[in-house]
Amino acid sequence: MTLVKRNLFFPTTLWDDFLRNDWLDTNTGFASPQPAVNIKETDENFSLELAAPGMAKEDFKVNLDNHVLTISSSKENKNEETAEDGTYTRKEFSYSAFSRSFRLPETVNSEKIEAKYTDGVLHLTLPKREEAKVKAPKEIEIA
Numbered sequence: 001m002t003l004v005k006r007n008l009f010f011p012t013t014l015w016d017d018f019l020r021n022d023w024l025d026t027n028t029g030f031a032s033p034q035p036a037v038n039i040k041e042t043d044e045n046f047s048l049e050l051a052a053p054g055m056a057k058e059d060f061k062v063n064l065d066n067h068v069l070t071i072s073s074s075k076e077n078k079n080e081e082t083a084e085d086g087t088y089t090r091k092e093f094s095y096s097a098f099s100r101s102f103r104l105p106e107t108v109n110s111e112k113i114e115a116k117y118t119d120g121v122l123h124l125t126l127p128k129r130e131e132a133k134v135k136a137p138k139e140i141e142i143a
Contacts, residue, residue: 034098043134046108046126050100053120060122062115067106069113071122072099107132 038049050071052060063070077094104110107128114125 034100037100043128045128048102048124048126050122050124051120052117052122055117055120057117057122060115060117062124064104064110064113067104067108067110068101069104069124069126070099070101071124073097 036051038047040047040049052073055073055075059073059075061070061072063072074097075095077096079092079094104126109127109129112127116123
């Protein structure tokens with residue numbers, strides 16, 4: 001058995017290329033303010049799940065530009081306590097924002113990407129083009 005060290009900054013596989021511009025290995029010790037993402041590939045499509053509890057679907061923007069899918073959000077929360085004379089006794093602002101970008105493979109049919117937000121998770125379905133789908137083996141008759 002041979003052990004191969006993986007270089008995090010020079011991707012070597014399709015998955016590394018797919019994730020190249022937006023992920024940081026958790027073993028590096030840097031905390032990331034970005035929501036966690038799961039990516040799954042099937043014969044028919046890629047599925048992307050982004051964990052963002054406490055948000056609403058209106059809080060997200062999903063854009064596609066030149067094979068780069070960008071998911072972003074910006075949210076402001078205000079918590080104010082005022083006295084009867086209108087002066088602040090306490091005022092706290094909370095801002096949260098993120099942006100995640102993914103370079104999509106040429107095999108994705110960008111015209112049919114779908115997104116929905118349920119139970120704190122943003123689900124995106126990235127269907128593959130017909131020519132990129134895995135086809136069943138075909139037996140060729142010999143004449």
